[in-house]
Amino acid sequence: xxRRTFLSGLALAGxxxxxxxxxxxxxxxxxxxxxxILGEVLKQYLxxxxxxxxxxxxxxxxxxxxxxxxxxxxxxxxxxxxGTALAAILKEQYSGDPAAVYQRVKEEYKRRFDLDVMPPLxxxxxxxxxxxxxxxxxxxxKTLSQLARFAPQMRLGVGYEFLERQDGYKGxxxxxxxxxxxxxxxxxxxxxxxxxxNKSVDIVAGNNTDGxxxxxxxxxxxxxxxxxxxxxxxxxxxxAMFQNCPQAKGAFARxxxxxxxxxxxxxxxxxxxxxxxxxxxxxxxxxxxxxxTPVS
Numbered sequence: 217x218x219r220r221t222f223l224s225g226l227a228l229a230g231x232x233x234x235x236x237x238x239x240x241x242x243x244x245x246x247x248x249x250x251x252x253i254l255g256e257v258l259k260q261y262l263x264x265x266x267x268x269x270x271x272x273x274x275x276x277x278x279x280x281x282x283x284x285x286x287x288x289x290x291x292x293x294x295x296x297x298x299g300t301a302l303a304a305i306l307k308e309q310y311s312g313d314p315a316a317v318y319q320r321v322k323e324e325y326k327r328r329f330d331l332d333v334m335p336p337l338x339x340x341x342x343x344x345x346x347x348x349x350x351x352x353x354x355x356x357x358k359t360l361s362q363l364a365r366f367a368p369q370m371r372l373g374v375g376y377e378f379l380e381r382q383d384g385y386k387g388x389x390x391x392x393x394x395x396x397x398x399x400x401x402x403x404x405x406x407x408x409x410x411x412x413x414n415k416s417v418d419i420v421a422g423n424n425t426d427g428x429x430x431x432x433x434x435x436x437x438x439x440x441x442x443x444x445x446x447x448x449x450x451x452x453x454x455x456a457m458f459q460n461c462p463q464a465k466g467a468f469a470r471x472x473x474x475x476x477x478x479x480x481x482x483x484x485x486x487x488x489x490x491x492x493x494x495x496x497x498x499x500x501x502x503x504x505x506x507x508x509t510p511v512s
Contacts, residue, residue: 343444
């Protein structure tokens, strides 16, 4: 499906069969910028499709709180990440195949919790090994496998957690046979891109949808051996929501694949870097996809 037309065909001026304005749907989110933006996207879009008020219950701490909230009926939907769902909620081992991880999460969430896992929104927010754009072009560097040749001349910067995580530094260097110029420089996450920009380091372990990647012209190296677990963003939904608004199922289908990593980076930067309102950023994204202002 053309991601530019995912909202086409919606009867935004009315929707027969939806429940009345006296009813309400509730969208949750975890407590960081990307989640707030995604929460606003779902809230505004579903309110438009279902023709009913939508409430946002955002900043619900982390995964476990959101899981408890949706099971208790305090929220109807929120965005989760497949790798997090698999490891933190289902307590299962990672698989390197994003499709297999998604299918496992979908099946087990339905079986264990009677929750529906909707199709992925289109981006993967996993760890990302990031280099300066000029270096990537100069070295024709696109993948982590290619990095092994240049790593001995490069200094690595990481956050504290990356050194200790199961899916972090030790496994990365083993998988790709990487030998950097020195031991990793450990620093606060907020300093990683500044260090890369001022050439204190040459490569950093960031996150795939960090807003500064696009803003600073940086390049994410492809994890061509699928070392990092897939963290595809997927809406989790209580089935009761589809009973109240059958049109919502089609809405989630149209959202599938509509948000690229570049889109998410740009929206994250708009909020974190440019200090724009998350609701306005989400609304602008929806308008850009449809070509007209969504009803809210």
